[in-house]
Amino acid sequence: MPIIQLSDVTKRYGTFTALNTVSLDIAKGERVVVCGPSGSGKSTLIRCINQLEVHDAGAITVDGVTLDGSKAALNRIREKVGMVFQQFNLFPHLSIIDNLTLGPMRARDKTREEAREIAMRYLTRVRIPEQADKFPRQLSGGQQQRVAIARALCMEPEILLFDEPTSALDPEMINEVLDVMVGLAESGMTMIVVTHEMGFARKVADTMVFMDHGEIVETAPPETFFTNPESARCKDFLQKILPH
Amino acid sequence: MSILPQLFTKPTQIAAAPHLMRGLRPFAKAPHQVRGRTLLLIALLATLSGCSADWGWYVVDPSTKSGWLNLKFLLSGLYYTILLSVTAILISIVVGLLIALPGLSKNPVLRGINRFYVEIVRAVPILVLILWVYYGLPQVADISISVFWAGVIALALSDSAFEAEIFRAGIQSIDKGQYEAAHSVSLNYADTMRFVILPQAIRRILPALGNQLVYMLKMSSLVSVIGMQELTRKANELVVTEYRPLEIYTILVLEYLVLILIVSAGVRWLERRMRTDER
Numbered sequence: 256m257p258i259i260q261l262s263d264v265t266k267r268y269g270t271f272t273a274l275n276t277v278s279l280d281i282a283k284g285e286r287v288v289v290c291g292p293s294g295s296g297k298s299t300l301i302r303c304i305n306q307l308e309v310h311d312a313g314a315i316t317v318d319g320v321t322l323d324g325s326k327a328a329l330n331r332i333r334e335k336v337g338m339v340f341q342q343f344n345l346f347p348h349l350s351i352i353d354n355l356t357l358g359p360m361r362a363r364d365k366t367r368e369e370a371r372e373i374a375m376r377y378l379t380r381v382r383i384p385e386q387a388d389k390f391p392r393q394l395s396g397g398q399q400q401r402v403a404i405a406r407a408l409c410m411e412p413e414i415l416l417f418d419e420p421t422s423a424l425d426p427e428m429i430n431e432v433l434d435v436m437v438g439l440a441e442s443g444m445t446m447i448v449v450t451h452e453m454g455f456a457r458k459v460a461d462t463m464v465f466m467d468h469g470e471i472v473e474t475a476p477p478e479t480f481f482t483n484p485e486s487a488r489c490k491d492f493l494q495k496i497l498p499h
Numbered sequence: 500m501s502i503l504p505q506l507f508t509k510p511t512q513i514a515a516a517p518h519l520m521r522g523l524r525p526f527a528k529a530p531h532q533v534r535g536r537t538l539l540l541i542a543l544l545a546t547l548s549g550c551s552a553d554w555g556w557y558v559v560d561p562s563t564k565s566g567w568l569n570l571k572f573l574l575s576g577l578y579y580t581i582l583l584s585v586t587a588i589l590i591s592i593v594v595g596l597l598i599a600l601p602g603l604s605k606n607p608v609l610r611g612i613n614r615f616y617v618e619i620v621r622a623v624p625i626l627v628l629i630l631w632v633y634y635g636l637p638q639v640a641d642i643s644i645s646v647f648w649a650g651v652i653a654l655a656l657s658d659s660a661f662e663a664e665i666f667r668a669g670i671q672s673i674d675k676g677q678y679e680a681a682h683s684v685s686l687n688y689a690d691t692m693r694f695v696i697l698p699q700a701i702r703r704i705l706p707a708l709g710n711q712l713v714y715m716l717k718m719s720s721l722v723s724v725i726g727m728q729e730l731t732r733k734a735n736e737l738v739v740t741e742y743r744p745l746e747i748y749t750i751l752v753l754e755y756l757v758l759i760l761i762v763s764a765g766v767r768w769l770e771r772r773m774r775t776d777e778r
Contacts, residue, residue: 305683307682338679344676346694346695348702357684361687361694362687407684410684
């Protein structure tokens, strides 16, 4: 039984259809990389999974819980799904450690000591435990994004969503973030990653998803996806973004 | 004329002797700035005194018994001016926030409630509201209401509409990503507001909140019309017995000026402190 099931999910903004009857099954532990031109609906797709965008039609089921518009279902799904944003979205007025402990303390009823312990464990995992008492703006972009990953991990989610996690970074900081993500993938975390980092995709993806105009155009394992894509649109896209 | 130096010995001494200002340290600017401000006041007063031959500073000359009593009488209004303003602003901040939150809702009915309150309350002049609360409300609601609480209610009510707009602007200025991040770590609405949005919004609206406090201190003078024994009322009463409006109202101006300079220094200090938190 897949951990995430999307069937015929549709999302419109006014007259613009961002997602058009999208269906996708993701198994537990599967690493899915979503790519496609800008405006193709990649971000909307993953934002629907934790309901940052509310879909207009279709069904979304996460780990046996179907989103039915109720607060209870939404909260159960939010608990299972962590998210990493393009712009990090750290809380600028809180120190790194407080960024990490806020969720566990307020939404998981952890004590301060328990939350700190969890936070330090994940800060060590993203290799910046020494920054715990600094504030976000004192850190580089790469470090901030790693803090954001640690913050998501502190909630101990089943699934992690990444919305273009390296797009806002200076080139020299991209690898430190990708390294952390590769480590996560190796640990068996279910991951859906929207990215244009095709090197990363080749290395960790179980499944490549190509989207265009709000539709999933192609779903394939990376070997076939990169060497022998079926659709012309996908071929065209890969030609544009892969290094010559 | 002879009273002038005496009146201002205290501030000048303080300015010239930094060790006396230790208690005031958080509010203190560089000593030369304080001295500059005091000198400016003296110069201003000296100019004023040159305009007319018959200034009668004796009414508030602290070296004479009656002058000292008069001065004490005027200053005794400070207690109610401060108590009234501070009570009113605290209430209006809480009410303002509660009015602002529905204004940020997606629900048009809740937004409508916010608009209705803000537009109605904002349209009533404060003086009119004071008169209505003191003379009208007891008849409508069949309660008796003290002068103090009538003043507090009227000032707080009037100010809450402005506070609501300030809060709304502050909260709206916070990036959408902050809500999304709070959502993704499972915070509920109350926790999102309390730990993520409001702490950031309040830093941004602090100058505006400071403005409202200053405004409130000044508007509290209107409560004198229903008999509140604050600074303005005291001055009015003394003018009636002493017939020295120029000197007494000049002291009144200075009382408000000093009070408000202290408040704005306090707000600036608070701003600086909160900024350093973030760095």
